[in-house]
Every structure is written in C-alpha cells, then in structure tokens.
Amino acid sequence: MxxxxxxxxxxxxxxxxxxxxxxxxxxxxxxxxxxxxxxxxxxxxxxxxxxxxxxxxxxxxxxxxxxxxxxxxxxxxxxxxxxxxxxxxxxxxxxxxxxxxxxxxxxxxxxxxxxxxxxxxxxxxxxxxxxxxxxxxxxxxxxxxxxxxxxxxxxxxxxxxxxxxxxxxxxxxxxxxxxxxxxxxxxxxxxxxxxxxxxxxxxxxxxxxxxxxxxxxxxxxxxxIVGGQTVVVRPLDPEHLPAVADILQGIAGVAAESPSRGVLTVPVDGDAALGHVVRQLESASIPVLELALRLPSLDEVFFSLTGRHELEEQAA
Amino acid sequence: MSTSTTSTRLSDPHAIPDRPEPRPFALVRHSLQLARRSLLKTMRTPEQLLDVTLQPMIFIAIFVYLLGGAIAGSTHDYLQFLLPAIMVQTIMMSSTVTGTNLNTDIKKGVFDRFRSLPIARSAPLIGSVLGDLIRFVVAITVTLGFGYLIGFRIGTDPLQLLAACLLVIVFGFCLSWVSVLIGMLVREPGAATGLGFLVMFPLTFGTNMMVPTDTLPGWLQAWVKINPATHAMEAARALMLGTPDASGPVLKTLLWSAVLLVVFAPLAVSAYRRRT
The missing domain is CATH 3.40.50.300 (P-loop containing nucleotide triphosphate hydrolases)
Known part of the structure; x- marks a missing residue:
C-alpha cells in the first residue's frame, strides 16, 4: 500500500x-x-x-x-x-x-x-x-x-x-x-x-x-529496544518488604529498588520471570496489593536513545 | 460525515462525497474572500482608521490656517489649492498600513494556514490590498467632507469629481504594492511602518502639494517634476478645480500607476514566496 x-x-x-x-x-x-x-x-x-x-x-x-x-x-x-x-x-x-x-x-x-x-x-x-x-x-x-x-x-x-x-x-x-x-x-x-x-x-x-x-x-x-521489563510488587503488609526483596533478588540476580514507599521493582529478562515471582510469593504466603510487569516508560526509552546518540556523536 | 468507515481515505477517494470541486476564476474569488477578511478586521478595529479620518483633518487644518494666509494670501484660496493634493497624500500614507498588516499576519502564523491551502500564492496579497481600498474610500470621504465643511468647493462637475476619486484610488492601489514589498522584506511590523513612511515622505512632500513648483530651487523642481505623486496631485486638482487641463496629468498618473503595479506587484509576490 x-x-x-x-x-x-x-x-x-x-x-x-x-x-x-x-x-x-x-x-x-x-x-x-x-x-x-x-x-x-x-x-x-x-x-x-x-x-x-x-x-x-x-x-x-x-x-x-x-x-x-x-x-x-x-x-x-x-x-x-x-x-x-x-x-x-x-x-x-x-x-x-x-x-x-x-x-x-x-x-x-x-x-x-x-x-x-x-x-x-x-x-x-x-x-x-x-x-x-x-x-x-x-x-x-x-x-x-x-x-x-x-x-x-x-x-x-x-x-x-x-x-x-x-x-x-x-x-x-x-x-x-x-x-x-x-x-x-x-x-x-x-x-x-x-x-x-x-x-x-x-x-x-x-x-x-x-x-x-x-x-x-x-x-x-x-x-x-531499551531492553528489559520491570517487575513491580507492592506487598499488602510492609512487614513483608524484606522477604519480597529477597525473592526478587533471587530471581533477577540484582538487588530490588524501592522507587516509592512500599513498592519494590527489579529489572528482569525473559517472560518467565513474572511466573516465578507469582509462585514464590504464593509459596511464601505473602499477600500483595499490586503486582505488575511493565515495559520501560518512553521517557526511559528516549533518554537512553538520545544518550546513546550523543555518545556516538562525540566518538565520531 | 460517515463515522463508521474504517477504510482509509487515500485508498478510497470516493469515501468522501461532499468535498467541493475546484471551480473556475479561483484567483478572483479567493482574493475577494481574503479582501472580505481584511474588511472584517478593519471593521472590528476601527481605531485602525485614525490615519484616514483624524489625520487628514488635522493636516488640512494646520496647513490651511497656519500657512494658507502666508502662502496664498487667503485661507480659502489655499484650501482650494491644497485639498485635492491632501487627498492624494492621505492615500499614499495610508497605503503603508497594508505592508504593516501583512507583516503582522505572517508573524502570527495566519498566513501559514493560507499557504497550506490550494489557493494561488498571490491571493492573500491581492486580498489584503483590495480590502484596504476601503481605507482609501474613507480617506476620500473624510477629506472631501471636512473640506466642504470649511469652504472647499469643486470648480467642475460631480462626474469629474468622481473621476478624480477613482483615479486617486487606482493610484493608491498600485502604490500599495510598494508597501506590500516592504512588508515582505522586513522582519517586524514596526519596521514596515517606519520604512513605509521613510519612502512616502519624499514622495508626498517632494511635490507641489503645498507650494507651486516654480517657487522651488532647481534641484527640487527636477525631483517634483518626475515624482509620480506630483502628477496624481495635479490630476486631482485639474479634475476637481477645472484648471489646468486634466488630460496630461491624468494620463501620466495612469502610466505611473501601471509602472508601479507591473514592477512592484511581481516583486512583492516573489518576496512573499521566498519568505518562510
């Protein structure tokens, strides 16, 4: 067409x-x-x-x-x-x-x-x-x-x-x-x-x-293009935050971050990661208020693209 | 408008039945529509007409009562001599507004819209110049009305008076293209006004508007004699007062008008095309 x-x-x-x-x-x-x-x-x-x-x-x-x-x-x-x-x-x-x-x-x-x-x-x-x-x-x-x-x-x-x-x-x-x-x-x-x-x-x-x-x-x-997705977990009870952090680190291999109070995020590769998170949270009996797998925001895309572009320019 | 269609327009041009077909005489129709726009704008902002209403009255009053006695021996004789020329001067000064308005339009982005429409590039310019003819009509009405009030009388007949008015309007229309060109070339509306006046001052005052040519020094006489404004003023005087013979100055005015139009209208349009 x-x-x-x-x-x-x-x-x-x-x-x-x-x-x-x-x-x-x-x-x-x-x-x-x-x-x-x-x-x-x-x-x-x-x-x-x-x-x-x-x-x-x-x-x-x-x-x-x-x-x-x-x-x-x-x-x-x-x-x-x-x-x-x-x-x-x-x-x-x-x-x-x-x-x-x-x-x-x-x-x-x-x-x-x-x-x-x-x-x-x-x-x-x-x-x-x-x-x-x-x-x-x-x-x-x-x-x-x-x-x-x-x-x-x-x-x-x-x-x-x-x-x-x-x-x-x-x-x-x-x-x-x-x-x-x-x-x-x-x-x-x-x-x-x-x-x-x-x-x-x-x-x-x-x-x-x-x-x-x-x-x-x-x-x-x-x-x-920018790569990885992010798993977001908000446990119902903040007492469980350290346990959740351990689970996430075990799956992702890197320490979880807390972008805001009561929320933990970790970058993951592959589509199986969310399933692992769900199963391990379940077996640990940790109730969650929020559980999500999200793509990076376009802000992150843009900054990584323009940043890379600028680096190429400087190298050239 | 159909809202249920999911086919795209480009793949099916027949999906939009009521888009109008192009019609003939496009340039004339579009220019007249754009002239109407100028007219509506002028009516919306009547303070824009100060230069063709108050200004000629003030000029007439100053020249006639301040200088008339000294120059002509009587204010009435001087009024007869001056008024036809003031009419031309007012129109020449007023023609600078067109360039200023066009420059403003371009800066505001209104013209981007026009330029993205399937109309001739020259249509917005022609429209503006035509729309501003209303300013000339107002100028002539005010000048004649005020003149009549303080004692001006024509020495010919109403038909010749009408001819004088039309001639002055034609001259103003052609001269407007100088102002349009200026409006296309400068960056700011203020600069268009300034430059326009700078051009119009030697043209309007470098004439026999205020005093007879033979009282001037030789170099100035030379300028006055080739100045197109002089011929327009002479023609207006001849048609309104009956002396001297009208045919010479009228012909010269029409010739000059044609020259101004043929030279400056294409220059203005090409400057408009280049400007983005």
Missing part, C-alpha cells in the same frame, strides 16, 4: 545550522505517526516541508504520491495543518474563520456555512462561534485551530505539538479528537515533545534528535 505521506532523506539548512540532516518518515494510511523529539530537533521543519510551506535543500517528500515540490497544489488539496501556534485570525469570529477557509476551499456560500456550523458543533464551540477569537481561552483556540484544519476533509493532517501549553483535561479532549479522526480514516502526523502523548496516540513513532531519526518503531518495539 502506498504511504499517506513519506519523507526520504530530507535535508534543510539555515545558514550553517542544519535543521534536518537526512530525515526519513513514513505515515501509513489511516494511522498516526508520532514524531517525537525535544525542542529544536527539527520536527516543525519536517512538518513545514511536508505541508509545502518550505522547500527542502535535499531529499524528497510526497503526500498521497504527489511530490511536495513539484505538485504542491495537489498536495495542498490533501492536507490539513494545525500549527504549533494556533493560526486562526484573532480579529474574526470562530464562524468567520471557518467560513473563510471553506470559501477558500471552493465551498459555495451556503455549503461553506453549513460545514463551518457543523465543525463548531463537533468541537463544542457553537456558543462561542459568534465571538472574536481573541476572547477565546487557549483550549478553545486550539479546538478552533483543529476544526480549521478539517474544513476540507483532508486525507492527511499534520498536528504540530497540538497540546503544548494545554492543561491535562484539555489535552485529553485533543487526544480524543485525534482518535476520532483516525477512526474516520484520516492519516495523522503528530509531533510532540511528550512521550506520553506519542505512546497514547501513535501507531508508530519516529524519534528525532538534532535533525536525524534516531529510532523508529511501534511504541512497544521502542520500549523493547
């Missing part, structure tokens, strides 16, 4: 600064590709090239099979863009913003209004639709921005850090909207600095740092 969007060896320089240094990205139709990286990693530059706003200095990018440099107009018919800074017009009302975009997308007057009203409703902005956007809260503005990028029912949506600066409840709203888009068959490119966000939304993740993709895979694959 053809990719919804694809970047191959993208290079972009600003003077002596290399913003992108050979970036490959691929978004499969109907999925979310998370592009994860710190500030200045090159995420926004990559999005701007894929959105035809910026010409690459090297490499190529396609959307729906159309080259972003050679066929920009066809690409623009397929995409919706939600910028890092909400790019709606503050002086216009929410409705006027959406109607303008509808008109620019060749909707006829009444159809355009219908589409605008429909989107305001969908994004819970019906009551605010007649007010200038400068009176909106940050969350409302972000919702309107997302609505604005959906007017033309795009195949591919770029969400450039859609939740930066939003409080957790508003963030959940945006997450749900993204999930809804995917169920409608839209392909999404999501850039984020938040590992949690990529983990929650992305089918695949490309980790980007210093203008290069340093890892790619599903969230689970990325977690595996």
């Amino acid at each position: 053809t990719a919804a969007f694809q970047a191959e060896g993208l290079v972009k320089r600003y003077g002596k600064t290399v913003a992108l240094d050979g970036v490959d990205l691929i978004g499969r139709p109907g999925t979310v590709l998370g592009v994860l990286g710190p500030n200045g990693a090159g995420k926004t530059t990559a999005v701007r090239i894929l959105a035809t706003l910026l010409r690459p200095d090297g490499g190529r990018a396609t959307v729906g099979g159309f080259d972003v440099v050679k066929d920009p107009v066809k690409v623009r018919r397929l995409i919706g863009l939600t910028g890092q800074y909400a790019s709606v017009d503050e002086d216009l009302t929410g409705l006027q913003n959406l109607e303008l975009i509808a008109a620019l997308l060749d909707y006829r007057g009444a159809e355009g209004r219908r589409r605008a009203v429909e989107l305001l409703d969908q994004f819970d902005l019906t009551d605010a639709g007649g007010r200038p956007v400068k009176t909106y809260s940050g969350g409302m503005r972000r919702r309107l921005d997302l609505a604005a990028s959906l007017v033309g029912r795009p195949d591919v949506i770029y969400l450039d850090e859609p939740t930066t600066g939003l409080d957790p409840a508003k963030r959940d709203d945006v997450w749900n909207m993204v999930r809804n888009l995917v169920t409608e068959g839209v392909s999404v490119l999501l850039t984020t600095q938040y590992l949690e966000e990529a983990d929650a939304l992305a089918d695949e993740i490309s980790v980007i740092n210093h203008g290069r993709v340093i890892a790619h895979g599903t969230p689970a694959q990325l977690k595996h």
